[in-house]
Amino acid sequence: MPIEQPAKTNLPTLEDVAARAGVSTATVSRSLNAAEQVSRGTRERVLAAVRELGYAPNFGAQALAAKRTNTFGAIIPTMENAIFARGLQAFQEQLSDEGITLLVASSSYSAELEEQQIRTLVARGADAMLLIGHDRTPESYSFLERRKIPYVVAWVYDSDEQRLSIGFDNRKAMAELTRRVLDLGHESIAVITAECSENDRARERLAGVKDVMRENDFDLDSLRVIETTYSISNGAEAFSELMQGGQKPTAVLCGNDVLAAGALMTARQLRIEVPRDVSITGFDDIELAQIVSPALTTVHVPHREMGRGAARLLMALRNDKDPGHSIELEASLRWRETLGPAASKSN
Amino acid sequence: MPIEQPAKTNLPTLEDVAARAGVSTATVSRSLNAAEQVSRGTRERVLAAVRELGYAPNFGAQALAAKRTNTFGAIIPTMENAIFARGLQAFQEQLSDEGITLLVASSSYSAELEEQQIRTLVARGADAMLLIGHDRTPESYSFLERRKIPYVVAWVYDSDEQRLSIGFDNRKAMAELTRRVLDLGHESIAVITAECSENDRARERLAGVKDVMRENDFDLDSLRVIETTYSISNGAEAFSELMQGGQKPTAVLCGNDVLAAGALMTARQLRIEVPRDVSITGFDDIELAQIVSPALTTVHVPHREMGRGAARLLMALRNDKDPGHSIELEASLRWRETLGPAASKSN
DNA sequence: TTGTATGCGTTATCAC
DNA sequence: GTGATAACGCATACAA
Helix, strand or coil, X not given: CCCCCXXXXXXXXHHHHHHHHCCCHHHHHXXXXXXXXXXXXXXXXXXXXXXXXXXXXXXHHHHHHHCXXXXXXXXXXXXXXXXXXHHHHHHHHHHHHCCCEEEEEXXXXXXXXXXXXXXXXXXXXXXXXXXXXXXXXXXXXXXXXHHCCCEEEECCCCCCCCCCEEECCHHHHHHHHHHHHHHCCCCCEEEEECCCCCCHHHHXXXXXXXXXXXXXXXXXXXXXXXXXXXXXXXXXXXXXXHHCCCCCCCEEEECCHHHHXXXXXXXXXXXXXXXXXXXXXXXXXXCHHHXXXXXXXXXXXXXXXXXXXXXXXXXXXXXXXXXXXXXXXXXXXXXXXXXXXXXXXXX | CCCCCCCCCCCCCHHHHHHHHCXXXXXHHHHHHCHHHCCHHHHHHHHHHHHHHCCCCCHHHHHHHHCCCCEEEEXXXXXXXXXXXXXXXXXXXXXXXXXXXXXXXXXXXXXHHHHHHHHHHHHCCCCEEXXXXXXXXXXXXXXXXXHXXXXXXXXXXXXXXXXXXXXXXXXXXXHHHHHHHHHCCCCCEEEEECCCCCCHHHHHHHHXXXXXXXXXXXXXXXXXXXXXXXXXXXXHHHHHHHHCCCCCCCEEEECCHHHHHHHHHHHXXXXXXXXXXXXXXXXXXXXXXXXXXXXXXXXXCCHXXXXXXXXXXXXXXXCCCCCCCCEECCCEEECCCCCCCCCCCCC
């Protein structure tokens, strides 16, 4: 029985390729990473050897020697719904054009968990990080700075913040929506929002509502606010809580489309007609907003622009170029079917 | 001006920790990776030094020395909708319990692209891989085998296939659904499916439909099939194509919930009432299925079980334990609102 | 343009 | 239990 394979069936290394091509390992390395430094002939011989041996670089060795992994990290609050999907997709596409692979983790909206994820991704070799919002533990920031890991904050733009960011003004966007709601004669407003404590987007959106109510001399105490985790079923539950009891709202502003979809579902079950009996609005304008019936009036968020822009900022940072300043994008109202004039006071 | 930081602001290494704790690098390494081999006292001193210095292991070096990254890879066909989200989430959770980080990439339903992604993830150090379905290039398989990268195939169970897999019988599940449809008196059936050429799940589902039609002596030529990429808008378009022209179907079986949601949307626009005028069914039972109105009759897929199970199989494989054989899970009908009796022949 | 030699930060195999 | 020390596979400064 002939021995077909040597016992050690190890993968080919640079050295093997070098031997086969009759050059040094340095030349092989250069042929692969800095082709212009190598004469055409030798490069071709090397590449042939690479193909014949099925060589692929060892990631660990490469990272160790080059001190660079060409890997970026992103931590998003959740993957369970599509809120960040489109933006992340764009981010990813842009990066892979530049030869960067993306590592994604989710924090479940917990600053504590996010800090841990940051450490994990950085340990795993991330050269740069994409983060959502400004709220996180001081340790997260000091860790990144100490490690000199470039990062950009996305999904928010706040001129008060120093950190490099790309996004939109959550407060302003929600204020604009609220203004429209009040213009339609709504006087009894409720808000279903994510927990605000570690989530500046949610907090700012709520602040936007309050700003406008104040502007219009509303009593802020009359504003009912339910904080809950983003999910369809939580939206459903919160809405049903709002609609039982004496003072029913005529407009329910939801912190995002997922909550709004849940609210809409409950409305249907309770035979509450939207927007005749009650208006419901969302935020984000994910695909869901157009699928539900009636289609959701919501705030359109520039997902793809944020993703692409964040990638560009991060690449600049990683390459020690000047990224410029933070970028403010616009979030604009999408008027669809779930927002209408206030119902006559019949409840 | 006092020098606050040494010029070289490098990260602490094992050696630094060792020096500070007054032990050798070997002991530090052991304290971190095999705590039981180290006396309690020294371990505590080491851990203290680690904390004080903010030490974190260098990933590249670790991978290089240990020949193991504790990273698994998964390639799913798409991230653009939630089809794989729940399963992947479960997979991820199970893995992170075991200290494994997950790298995810998507192939856009292209075998060519998938092969490239496999290479990328393996190059980045993936110890093991999760793949969806059996269809892929022969090179993908030979690459994995040559590299001795363990993998498992999920989302399918096919007793004819040798490869380790966990999933359900797509053909059987779709056949079961089709049987119910025919029982309701439908005689004019149409199918909206993903492209079948590189997608065994889609192919098997379509085969399931045909099986049952044959069983019931239907003319297969009368079956209208539209192949398109999974997306709401494609589902919408395909449905509208089906509903114009002479021979309108009374039941439209969609290859997944996303297509079905699109069909439903168009139906609403065309004022076609579901299921009175036409029945529509989905597949997957993602959250979307319950949000749309009327709620989608669909095939429930055991997402989380697949994810968890795949993680267990892969861990066993990676640890050179016997994973046992492929696992068949059940996919069962979820009867909701979009499937009803065939409309009287009025078209 | 090409080769030589060194170092990157761990883990693991030995001894002790 | 603990300490030397040899890999691990590559990139790169320097020399030729």
